[in-house]
Amino acid sequence: MNNNSLSVEEILESKRLLNRKKRLLLLFTLPLLVFIFITFISPIATMLYRSVYHPTVSQLIPLSLAELKNWDEAGDALPPSAALQQFAIELQDLSKQRLSGKLAEEVNRLKPGSSSLIKSSARKLKKTTLEELQENGDSVLLSYSKKWHNIDLWRAVKRAGQPFTDSYYLTTFDLKRNPAGEIEQRDTQIYLKLYWKSLKIAIYITLLTALLAYPLAYYLATAPSKIANRLMVLVLLPFWTSLLVRTTSWIAILQTNGVLNSSLQSLGLIDEPFELLYTQAATIIAMTHILLPFMILPLYSVMKNIDPSYLRAALSLGARPIPAFIKIYLPMTVPGVSAGALLVFIISIGYYITPAIVGGTDGQMISNIIAFHMQSSNNWELAAALGSLLLALIIALYWIYDRLVGVNNIKLG
Amino acid sequence: MSEPVSDQQYVRFVDVKKSYDQRSLVVKNFNLDIRKGEFVTLLGPSGSGKTTCLMMLAGFEDVTSGHILVNGQAITNVAPYNRNIGMVFQHYALFPHMTVAENLAYPLVVRKLPKEEIKRRVAESLALVELDSFGKRYPGHLSGGQKQRVALARSLIFEPSIVLMDEPLGALDKNLREQMQLEIKRLHESIGFTAIYVTHDQTEALTMSDRIAVFNDGVVQQCAAPDVLYERPENAFVADFIGENNHLSGKVLNRAQGLAKVELSDGSVVTGQAMDCPETGEACVLAVRPENLFIQSDKHSFENSIEAEFITRLYVGDFIRYFFKLRDKTELMVKVLNDHDAPSITAGAPTKLTWSVNDGLAFNPPPSS
Ligand SMILES: Nc1ncnc2c1ncn2[C@@H]1O[C@H](COP(=O)(O)OP(=O)(O)O)[C@@H](O)[C@H]1O
Numbered sequence: 144m145n146n147n148s149l150s151v152e153e154i155l156e157s158k159r160l161l162n163r164k165k166r167l168l169l170l171f172t173l174p175l176l177v178f179i180f181i182t183f184i185s186p187i188a189t190m191l192y193r194s195v196y197h198p199t200v201s202q203l204i205p206l207s208l209a210e211l212k213n214w215d216e217a218g219d220a221l222p223p224s225a226a227l228q229q230f231a232i233e234l235q236d237l238s239k240q241r242l243s244g245k246l247a248e249e250v251n252r253l254k255p256g257s258s259s260l261i262k263s264s265a266r267k268l269k270k271t272t273l274e275e276l277q278e279n280g281d282s283v284l285l286s287y288s289k290k291w292h293n294i295d296l297w298r299a300v301k302r303a304g305q306p307f308t309d310s311y312y313l314t315t316f317d318l319k320r321n322p323a324g325e326i327e328q329r330d331t332q333i334y335l336k337l338y339w340k341s342l343k344i345a346i347y348i349t350l351l352t353a354l355l356a357y358p359l360a361y362y363l364a365t366a367p368s369k370i371a372n373r374l375m376v377l378v379l380l381p382f383w384t385s386l387l388v389r390t391t392s393w394i395a396i397l398q399t400n401g402v403l404n405s406s407l408q409s410l411g412l413i414d415e416p417f418e419l420l421y422t423q424a425a426t427i428i429a430m431t432h433i434l435l436p437f438m439i440l441p442l443y444s445v446m447k448n449i450d451p452s453y454l455r456a457a458l459s460l461g462a463r464p465i466p467a468f469i470k471i472y473l474p475m476t477v478p479g480v481s482a483g484a485l486l487v488f489i490i491s492i493g494y495y496i497t498p499a500i501v502g503g504t505d506g507q508m509i510s511n512i513i514a515f516h517m518q519s520s521n522n523w524e525l526a527a528a529l530g531s532l533l534l535a536l537i538i539a540l541y542w543i544y545d546r547l548v549g550v551n552n553i554k555l556g
Numbered sequence: 557m558s559e560p561v562s563d564q565q566y567v568r569f570v571d572v573k574k575s576y577d578q579r580s581l582v583v584k585n586f587n588l589d590i591r592k593g594e595f596v597t598l599l600g601p602s603g604s605g606k607t608t609c610l611m612m613l614a615g616f617e618d619v620t621s622g623h624i625l626v627n628g629q630a631i632t633n634v635a636p637y638n639r640n641i642g643m644v645f646q647h648y649a650l651f652p653h654m655t656v657a658e659n660l661a662y663p664l665v666v667r668k669l670p671k672e673e674i675k676r677r678v679a680e681s682l683a684l685v686e687l688d689s690f691g692k693r694y695p696g697h698l699s700g701g702q703k704q705r706v707a708l709a710r711s712l713i714f715e716p717s718i719v720l721m722d723e724p725l726g727a728l729d730k731n732l733r734e735q736m737q738l739e740i741k742r743l744h745e746s747i748g749f750t751a752i753y754v755t756h757d758q759t760e761a762l763t764m765s766d767r768i769a770v771f772n773d774g775v776v777q778q779c780a781a782p783d784v785l786y787e788r789p790e791n792a793f794v795a796d797f798i799g800e801n802n803h804l805s806g807k808v809l810n811r812a813q814g815l816a817k818v819e820l821s822d823g824s825v826v827t828g829q830a831m832d833c834p835e836t837g838e839a840c841v842l843a844v845r846p847e848n849l850f851i852q853s854d855k856h857s858f859e860n861s862i863e864a865e866f867i868t869r870l871y872v873g874d875f876i877r878y879f880f881k882l883r884d885k886t887e888l889m890v891k892v893l894n895d896h897d898a899p900s901i902t903a904g905a906p907t908k909l910t911w912s913v914n915d916g917l918a919f920n921p922p923p924s925s
Pocket residue numbers: 576577582600601602603604605606607608609
């Protein structure tokens with residue numbers, strides 16, 4: 144062992160010290176990690192889980208489903224009588240606990256029209272005795288309605304009983320399973336259209352903010368610092384006022400006899416007021432305004448760091464100002480433009496409040512329908528599926544973006 | 557301006573003034589004539605207005621008053637991209653998203669030259685700065701010296717008659733800087749462009765320039781060849797800014813025939829050259845360069861001689877600095893070549909320092925002291 148190299152013990156010791164330092168550092172971030180896990184990662188995981196896990200039916204009629212397991216639904220025979228009998232017993236039980244309605248609702252979703260059948264049969268079953276059902280429950284049930292002889296109905300029951308389901312995801316793609324279990328188009332296209340519309344609105348907003356922010360950021364970056372600082376306060380001012388106030392003020396501006404229309408009318412430019420409020424245009428205008436700072440700030444910070452001597456160099460080399468700007472300056476601002484565009488795009492595609500307030504039906508975005516399913520229709524699983532798909536969409540777009548522009552090219556400050 | 561222009565006045569600054577805020581003048585009455593093919597350096601402390609002068613010539617700053625003429629034509633109203641002036645920036649300003657070859661081609665592309673010619677000239681230009689194999693690299697992957705060469709090549713490739721350089725070597729380390737100084741000189745001599753070079757490094761200015769304009773406070777203090785500037789500075793600022801100097805404060809006893817008799821603050825009376833020397837009876841400074849100051853011995857004895865006390869000596873290598881103190885605590889430094897003659901003195905020993913009448917220059921005291 145010569146003096147110029149480390150001994151094994153020394154290497155191990157220094158590694159141990161290094162590891163201890165790393166662990167210590169990790170310890171400092173632990174509270175934040177816990178916080179992020181509780182407030183961010185676990186809700187998303189729950190959402191993903193909820194979008195495929197739907198145990199209601201499997202909890203309502205567990206024994207019948209166990210019996211149905213052996214039944215081959217692809218064939219054209221009714222389930223075995225033991226299964227029918229068990230179903231009758233459990234339906235009677237549910238009826239007594241006033242839970243039969245829930246089962247009816249769930250099965251009805253897969254086989255429309257079966258709700259009333261299940262409810263009425265449940266009512267009748269309440270009046271029969273358990274002994275009678277244990278003896279020949281299957282024939283009792285089948286005697287109530289000839290609809291119970293429909294194999295599709297039983298297929299629906301069996302399918303509804305699966306605790307894990309892809310049906311919500313199919314719904315988000317405007318697809319469904321027909322009674323035979325095959326995937327087919329829904330009659331009305333809702334969600335794909337809505338995703339497409341949200342995407343379009345987000346793209347418009349991104350383009351508009353970029354167009355408006357670029358010259359402003361350029362001016363801010365080249366103006367004397369005294370003026371630039373004052374204007375910067377104006378750019379940041381929106382962050383100090385409530386989002387609701389800012390959005391609501393757009394109602395005052397855009398409504399039929401609002402500021403914009405009455406100004407235009409009194410100037411004699413238009414005879415009839417524009418219908419602007421509660422349209423897609425209103426969503427785009429208001430959100431462009433609200434998200435503008437997210438475009439200005441990264442652009443400004445990138446432009447501020449571009450040495451003015453680049454443009455001067457181009458001019459001294461004989462380039463005219465506009466070609467020099469396009470060929471030299473513009474490419475240097477790409478990191479700022481892409482950072483701003485990514486920010487604005489991702490924020491706007493999932494935006495909720497502004498479309499909800501000024502968008503009307505025309506200006507609704509995907510988040511509004513998610514909120515609708517959470518608050519009004521109480522279909523949390525569908526809301527979760529829609530939300531997960533939105534997440535997937537954003538991740539996919541981010542990936543494409545990384546491929547095209549390169550995330551390393553982003554510069555936020 | 558219809559009279560024929562001599563090459564002596566290829567670039568002219570005539571009473572140029574510049575103010576950024578319409579109140580204080582950054583450049584005050586700048587006058588300078590530059591010969592065609594000359595290498596002129598603007599030297600001065602930072603903030604003295606050198607860059608501003610360059611920017612006015614390049615067209616990036618307006619001239620507040622006065623004229624700038626190139627080849628007899630006023631260029632104040634010519635757009636920067638039509639001036640055909642090459643420029644090397646301090647941080648190179650190489651376009652980071654273009655390769656070296658694209659950077660070099662840019663001035664030719666905007667001039668819409670044919671593709672083959674551009675290719676040929678870029679190759680020639682790369683060869684000129686000895687970077688033949690670097691054409692496909694991006695500036696980010698070059699070392700500081702290589703970037704500097706590319707910037708230089710780019711400013712020359714469109715064959716401008718004037719090239720401006722604003723502290724082009726400021727970001728390089730010492731060895732590389734000296735190498736690049738030679739490189740720039742070589743290019744200047746082989747191509748023959750008119751160079752206006754800005755620096756705050758006096759050694760750089762002295763080694764490279766035909767003439768140096770020393771700037772302070774927006775005013776040219778003196779514009780002359782390096783040797784004149786070093787040996788016959790016109791005022792105390794130039795004497796101090798260029799090279800090292802000992803300053804002895806004193807009072808003028810009388811002035812005659814370009815000589816000044818000065819009573820130093822320690823009471824001794826010496827004689828020196830009167831530069832911008834004030835009137836009899838007024839305060840002045842006498843500047844003596846450390847290499848012109850000698851420790852009195854049999855070998856070295858001159859007209860002027862004063863008593864001093866030895867403090868310490870600093871070993872530098874090729875020479876040794878000796879520090880002395882006068883009776884009134886003024887410190888002096890003597891530079892002695894590190895040869896067999898370098899004396900060894902014990903600290904506190906009384907010594908006599910001596911210098912020639914020609915080497916002591918009497919100046920008006922600078923306003924700050
Ligand atoms: N664009 C500008 N606006 C206002 N003042 C400036 C500007 N550029 C330079 N100055 C001022 O002008 C003076 C001279 O600057 P400059 O010409 O850059 O000096 P140097 O190049 O000799 O260091 C400095 O005091 C500087 O603060």
